[in-house]
Amino acid sequence: MKMIIRSLLVLVLMLGCATTWVGAQGLPVNIESLSDEQLIQLATKYNLMGLSESELEAKAKEAGLGSDQILMLKKRIALLDPSVAGGQLAYSNKTDSYVLRNKVLTKGPTIRSKDSSGVLQVFGAEIFDNLDLSFEPNLSIATPSQYIIGVNDQLVIDVYGVSDVTKKLKVTTEGDIRFPNLGPIKVAGLSVDDARAKIKKALTRIYPGIATGAVAVQVSVGQIRSIQITLLGEVRRPGTYTISALATLMNALYASGGPNDIGSFRTIELLRGGKVVTSFDLYDFLLKGDLSKNRLLQDDDVIRVGTYNRRVALKGALKKPAIFDMKAGETAADLVQYAGGFADLAFKERVRVTRLGSSGREVLTVPSSGLSTFQLQSGDTLVVDSLPALYANRVWVSGAVYHSGAYGLAQTQDLKTLLQLAGLREDAYQERGLLRRLKTDLTPSMVSFSVQEVLKGSFNLNLQREDSIHIFRATDLRERYTVEIDGEVNQPGRYDYFENMRVQDLVLLANGYREGAARQKIEISRRLSAGGDTISYAVIKDISLDNPQDLLFELKPFDMVSVRRLPVYKEQIKVSIEGEVLYPGTYTLSGKNERLSDIINRAGGLKSSAFAEGAVLIRNTYVGVTSSDASLVGSKARLINQQSGRNIVPVDGGDSTILKNLSAQQKPVSIRLADALGQKGSAADVFLEEGDIIKIPKSIQTIQTFGMVNLPKQIVYRDGLSFKEAVRASGGFAVNAARRHSYVVYANGEIRTTRNFLFFRSYPSLKTGSEIYVPSRSDKKKLTTGEAVAVVSGLTSFLGLLVVLINTAR
Structure with a gap:
């Protein structure tokens, strides 16, 4: 193997x-x-x-x-081939002949026929498709006493007692065994018990002690012979098989793959000597575990599987829907029993039957009481329906009750009883409840009632099947009451309103004041009615929490509280300096008038390697932006997007995200550090702001070319180096270079563009660290044929009109 x-x-x-x-x-x-x-x-x-x-x-x-x-x-x-465990497989020269010694041939999975719906499988077919089943004969057990000895069987004869001899003898083709010093003993055709008695009797001639009991004889079968059997008819793999003599009818049937699509599972015949020895019904084994007719096979046995007699499909609410083979005389009740009976959700009153009539399909309705007498025909399809989803006695209650859900109609025949069982919550809205009811045609209708009157007994309703009652919560019927606080508190935002809430309570919910809060300047705005349906906000109160009377000021729903900042309160302002100074790092400004030169001096001054002309100031563009500023920016951005129909300005994430994004935006500011240090207090010596970053690079000796030059590169700078010389050092202008739009970016971020006047062009001067940018020319769109014709036609018309005007003037 x-x-x-x-x-x-x-x-x-x-x-x-x-x-x-x-x-x-x-x-x-x-x-x-x-x-x-x-x-x-x-x-x-x-x-x-x-x-x-x-x-x-x-x-x-x-x-x-x-x-x-x-x-x-x-x-x-x-x-x-199970010979992996000891057997041996060969494929004989004889057509359709499979040889298997010691074990029965098994097979791979087979796809079984299904009904027209593509779902049902023939009942019993799964055992032949299950790879976990083998139906192999057990060679490890004692040889059955009814086993018939044949040619090539090996008998083990053990003589013990006064004499001790063990012989393994093979049954010859003549059907006998030859024991030493004893003539042939014919054992073929005998059962194991008969052969044991015959051998024991023959051995008494050379072992007299057997008769007296001094010597005992034990006879067993050592190696089992192989036999040839034939499977005919409607099996998956008909042919001749060589199998173990211990194989049974079921072993051989499994080896052949089982009945095919039209093979019968109910009538499987075993023929021996041309006569039917037994008829095997697979349903006896599948339904009862009965293997009494699963006979041991003998040499030259024939197994014949005929076509099915009647095949009926059973589907729907059953434990095991399938296609079943039916014998003559079996009824629909037997079929339901084969399927394991009705499922729990089955509608058991009647069964629908689809039958193939002589001129077309027919539908029959069979009551459950008539299943035991209803005779089935081949091709019938029985369908067992499930119970409908509707309940016969259910009512519902939901909403402001303690025990919502379904109730039985027998225990809650009226509305008051149902509400008492469900238990009304304290926050239930007493003025009105709703009852949803289905009409006879299942269309919904609505009945309203006063919960208060029902509980008092002055009004009641008899309930019907599938009635659904909903009790509202009083808080669900009004807008959620909130108050809002902003400004100098730790957690500004919107909070739930509670009756008798005061300003100090709201401040506590907001986790208290921030360090710079002005407790004497708290502003409250309230939603006021201006008559009719108009609602407006008005500032109605400025309070000081240092005033005992103001502490008692009571808030109303939707009040907005603003806690202002102390005018004199200032937080530390930090700036950073990086690069070529003695002490780079973060510094806190000593006042609002501290300048660039001041922070350089505090950092120990410039190093000898510092490149002052390349110093850059990075500044937060929207430093100090507030939530109201972000809200204004967001509103304008959304308006721009709405008017343009496109997402020109991203506003995803709301105003808080806009605030975060605005605060994080940084832009470079061109500075002249050398002038600031040389002329302190001058315009070049700029004031510093929160978050400023000063970057001072090391000295550099090169310039860089970019864009439409033939070889962009770094070039060593020298005094007097011109723009054109730098471009020539980079291979000159490229073919599509836009020379008139060239520009230079200096190390400190300043930009100089090329100046053009008529046919004259003046390029910017260069300094150490400069970057030259040469953009590309934009491709001009060529006129299409239609556009060219239109232009020519227009010019022709214009010239014609011009000629007419000239002639008229003369």
């Missing part, structure tokens, strides 16, 4: 390589798609031996076979 596995592995390796060469994808053969016959034929065709299994596996992996494919191959071989 290992040789066969090796052969098949090499074969699959070759096929996998072929697939790789042809498809250029390296895809191996799909082992699962090969049939049993293909595996056997390919193993016979390719006699590939000599390699170990591990070597073959390694080469198979190199060819692209994964571990799953190799495992599937081994599993298929094991299922195709």
Whole structure:
């Protein structure tokens, strides 16, 4: 068997390589798609031996076979031939003949026929498709006493007592065994018990102690012979099989793959000597576990599977819907029993039957009481419906009750009883409840009632099936009451309003004041009615929490509280300096009038390697922006997007995200550090602001060209180096260079553009660290043929009009 596995592995390796060469994808053969016959034929065709299994596996992996494919191959071989555990498989020269010694041939999965819906399977077919079942004869048990000894069986004769002799003798083709010093003993055709008695009697001639009991004799079957049987009719794989003499009818049937699409599961005949020995019904085994007719097979036995007599489908609310084979005289009640009975949700009053009539399909309705007498026909389809989803006695209650859900109508016949059982919550809205009711045509209707009157007993309603009652919460029927606080508190925002809430309570909910809060300047705005339906906000109160009277000021729903900042309160202002100073880092400004030169001096001054002309100031563009500023920006951005129909200004995330994004935006500011240090207090010595970053680079000696030059590069700067010389050093202008739009960016961020006047062009001067940018010319759109014709026509018309005007003037 290992040789066969090796052969098949090499074969699959070759096929996998072929697939790789042809498809250029390296895809191996799909082992699962090969049939049993293909595996056997390919193993016979390719006699590939000599390699170990591990070597073959390694080469198979190199060819692209994964571990799953190799495992599937081994599993298929094991299922195709159980001789992996000791037997041996061969494929005889005789057509359709399978030889199996010691064990019964098993097979791979088979797809069974299904009904027109594509769902139901023939009942019993699954045992022949189940890879976990083998139905192999057990060779480890004692030989059955009814086993008939035949040619090639090996008998083990053990003589013990005064004499001690053990002999293993094979039954010859003449049907006898030959014990030393004793003539032939004919045992073929005898049962094990009869053969034991005959051998014991024959041995008394050379072992007299047997008669007196001094010597005992034990006879058993050592090796079981193989027998040939034939499977005919409607089986998956008919043919001649060589199997173990301990095999039964069920073993052989499983080896053949079981009944085919039209094969009967109810009438399987065993023929011996041309006569029917027994008729096996698979349903006896499947439904009752009865194997009394599962006879041991003998040499030259024939198993015949005929076509089914009646086949009926049973679907719907059953425990095991399937297609069933039915014998004559069996009724619909038997069929339901075969399916395990009705499911719990089955509508058991009647069963619908679809029948193939002589001129078309027919539908019959069979009451459950008539199933035991209803005779089935082949092709019938029985359908068991499920119970409808509607409840016969259910009412619902939901909302402001303690025990919402479904209730039985018998216990809650009226509205008051239902509300008392459900338990009304304290926050229930007493003025009105709603009852949803289905009319006779299942269209919904609505009935309103006063909850208060129902509980008092002055009003009540009798309930009906599927009535649904909803009790509202009083808080659900009004807008959520909130108050809002902003400004100098730790957690500004919107909070739920509570009755008798005061300003100090709201401040506590907001986690208290911030350090710079002005407790004497708290502003409250309130929603006021201006008459009619008009609602407006008005500032109605400025309070001081240092005033005991103001502490008692009571808030109303939707009040807005603003806590102002102390005018004299200032937080520390920090700036950073990086690069070529003695002490780079973060510094806190000593006042609002501290300048660039001041912070450079505090940082120890410039290093000798500092490049002052390249110093840059990075500043937060929107430093100090507030939430109201962000809200204004967001509103304008949304208006721009709405008017343009596009997302020109992203506003995703709301005003808080806009505030965060605005605060994080930084822009470079061009400065002249050398002038600021040389002329302190001058315009070049700028004032510093929160978050400023001063970057001072090391001295550099090069300039850089970018854009439409033939070779953008760095160039060593020298005094007097001009723009044109730098471009020439970079290979000159490219063909599509826009020379008139060239510009220079200096190390401190300043920009100088090319000046153009008529045919004269003046390029910017260069300094150390300059960057030259030469943009490309924009491609002018060529006129299409239609546009050219239109232009020519227009010019022609204009010239014609001009000629007419000139002639008229004369």
